[in-house]
Amino acid sequence: MTLTDADLERYSRQLVLPEWSGAAQARLKSASAVVVGTGALGSPVLTYLAGAGVGRLGVVDDGEVELSNLPRQPLHFTPDVEVNKAVSATSKLQLMNPTIMIETFPARIEEFNAEAILAGADVVVDCSDTFATRYVVNDACCALGTPLVEGGVLGFDGLVMPIKPGESACYRCAFPTEPPEGSVPSCREAGVLGPVAGIVGSMQALEALKLLTGAVEPALDRIVQIDARNLEQTVVKTSRRPDCTACARVPAATQSG
Ligand SMILES: [Zn+2]
Numbered sequence: 001m002t003l004t005d006a007d008l009e010r011y012s013r014q015l016v017l018p019e020w021s022g023a024a025q026a027r028l029k030s031a032s033a034v035v036v037g038t039g040a041l042g043s044p045v046l047t048y049l050a051g052a053g054v055g056r057l058g059v060v061d062d063g064e065v066e067l068s069n070l071p072r073q074p075l076h077f078t079p080d081v082e083v084n085k086a087v088s089a090t091s092k093l094q095l096m097n098p099t100i101m102i103e104t105f106p107a108r109i110e111e112f113n114a115e116a117i118l119a120g121a122d123v124v125v126d127c128s129d130t131f132a133t134r135y136v137v138n139d140a141c142c143a144l145g146t147p148l149v150e151g152g153v154l155g156f157d158g159l160v161m162p163i164k165p166g167e168s169a170c171y172r173c174a175f176p177t178e179p180p181e182g183s184v185p186s187c188r189e190a191g192v193l194g195p196v197a198g199i200v201g202s203m204q205a206l207e208a209l210k211l212l213t214g215a216v217e218p219a220l221d222r223i224v225q226i227d228a229r230n231l232e233q234t235v236v237k238t239s240r241r242p243d244c245t246a247c248a249r250v251p252a253a254t255q256s257g
Helices: 005-010 022-029 042-052 085-096 111-118 131-144 194-213
Strands: 032-036 056-060 101-105 123-126 148-154 157-163 222-227 232-237
Touching: 022 194, 032 042, 042 056, 042 085, 042 123, 042 194, 056 085, 056 111, 085 101, 111 131, 123 131, 123 194, 131 148, 148 194, 157 194, 194 222
Parallel strands: 032 056, 032 123, 056 101, 123 148
Antiparallel strands: 148 157, 157 222, 222 232
């Protein structure tokens, strides 16, 4: 897709990067990303993907904006309380970058609708808040052969994992079984601080841009753990499991990106 003069001006600071190029920007313009969840992780992810010029964005969230969301979910404002979060996020993103197309899904991703909502995306970014959704998104992306960026945050701890099904370890390769319900506290129970989610979401957006443009290699086969107490990162190497129920049968040849 060709870049207009307005594109060249809007994206000039990333176009000037030696790692970037007009071709990378044009790939972004013709690319599609779906972001699952518009909360503490989804807000920075969507902001940076819309800002960077991803041509088509899918925004998925079935929840309504709550007063307790506002300290860490900067796409939602006080007058948005009780508005559907996908709708609230879309209105801000469209103002931020009117040149991109946004598709709004006021829905929860579940097994029955996951592949329908995620099909056609060049990358999926999972910013959901439950393990059940995380495994559904991972398995659907593996079935579709769609690159995925997983992320999670709880308290002062975060995790980021970019995935190319058929090529690198998927979330289920790294964590084969879902933790039993109630065994891991939720953000509601354990708490979370806005900037910690901002760090994790920014890293997810970065990895998604790498996967979409090919400008820089994504950190595949790595689980990046962030400890925001001391700003330390631990990179845990991981690899595909030949018996993974999600990705073992995905042929690498189907991969895009
Ligand atoms: Zn796997």
